[in-house]
Amino acid sequence: MAMRLRTLLGDHPGTSALKKGALKSDLAAFDFVDYSPTNKGFKPMVRERSFDVSEMAIVTYLMAKSFGKPMVLLPNVVVARSQHAFALYNSKQGTLEPADLNGKRVGIRSFTTTTGAWLRGILANDYGVDLDSIDWVTFEDAHVAEFRDTTKRAPAGKQIVQMLIDGELDAVLGEKAEHPNLKPLFADAAAEEKVWFAKRQVMPINHMVVVGRDLSDKHPDVVREVHRLLAGSAKASPAAPHFSAGEMRRSLELITQYTAQQGLIPRAYAVDELFDDVTRTLI
Template identity: 75%
Template sequence: MAIRLRTLLGDHACTAALKNGTIGSDVVAFDFADYSPTHTGFKPMVREQAFDVSEMAIVTYLMAKNFGKPMVLLPAVVMARFQHGFALYNAKRGTLTPTDLNNKRVGIRSFTTTTGAWLRGILANDYGVDLDSIDWVTFEDAHVAEFQDTTRRAPKGKQIVQMLIDGELDAVLGEKSDHPDLKPLFADVEGEEKSWFARHNVLPINHMVVVSEQLSRDHPEAVRDVFRLLRESAACAPAASPRFSADEMRRSLQMIIRYTAQQGLIPSEVAVDELFDDLTRTLL
């Protein structure tokens, strides 16, 4: 009889065939949880081990692993994208460029979001921005309860994009908007993305998949089949969907580990292999 797995997976091109039953298994069956947006399910996974299989933001996983949360990474990417288009400023109040951000007020949903970590890494390492000089304004706590967040919390009821429109913030990270006053912080987003990729040869990973430590320990055959299904589902996705070789995945993980350590979200860099256990490391 198939092992039933409590599962959190968002609706992505690479997960569609798995979620709609196009591909299946005699080994595992999925009970899909309904969280919208998907990231709202990360907190119960980290804090309560709510799922056997879960999509997970990579920075949240790095932080959770540091605090000994019983989760294991699978080498399966479900969401990856360039980040430059997710930074905005209010052009009505004058032009702002990435190098102008020192000592500015910058809003972000949570300081620990993966998009935020990527963008701060880009700003610090490619543009020389002093991240410590910025007045960070946040709206949510971290998924990992043990993390000590020292940022300034926005007043209750305030919305991040509206604060930017109203001049209460100078820029925001992790957001997009079609408001006519709001413009990309990186003026030529596509050009910036191309030149950044040419320099680093990295496609930023946002979300991967984790399994519970218990599932990996007690049912290795189930974990292998979950990975097989994720891989086959990704193969069914349109060609434009991100696909990672082992080397490409390692490069992206190495960079986000470095950025996450630089920003104090984890105490020090770890090796990519340490993100996996003896079972899931064999799937790389």
């Protein structure tokens, strides 16, 4: 009989076939749990081990690993995207470019979001921004309870985009919004993304999939089957992120370096350290 797995997976092109039941297995059956947005489920997974299989922001996973949380990464990417378009400033306050951010007030939902880590890495390593000079304003805690967040918390009830519109922030990361005064921090995001990709040869990974360590230790055949089904579901959609082993490794290596640079983890793990003896063979 198939093992029933309590599972958190968002509605993505690469998860659609699996969630609709188009793929069958004698080893694994999924009881899907809905969170909207999906990232609301990451905290209970990290803090309470609420799921057997879970979508997971890669920076949250890196931080969870640094605190010894019993989770194992699978080499299945479910969300990946270029990041440059997710940064805004208020043009009513004057023109602002990436290199102008030193000393500015910058809002971000949580300092530990994966999009935020990618953007800060890009700003620091490609535009010379001193991240320590920025007055960071945040709105939520980290998913990992043990992480000590030293950023300034926005006043209760304040909304990040509205604070930017009202001139209480100079820029925000991790957001898109339609407003006549809000402009992209990267003036031609699409062009700058192309230049960055040509330089780095990396498509930024946002979310992958993790399983509980107990599941991997006691039922490696089930974990291998979960990977197979996720890969089959991704293959069924041209719109799903498709990474070769080398592409995935480059992306994981870079985000791990950025996450360590920003003090979110104590050191940059080698990519192979992110997997266990079962999942490493699946790459």
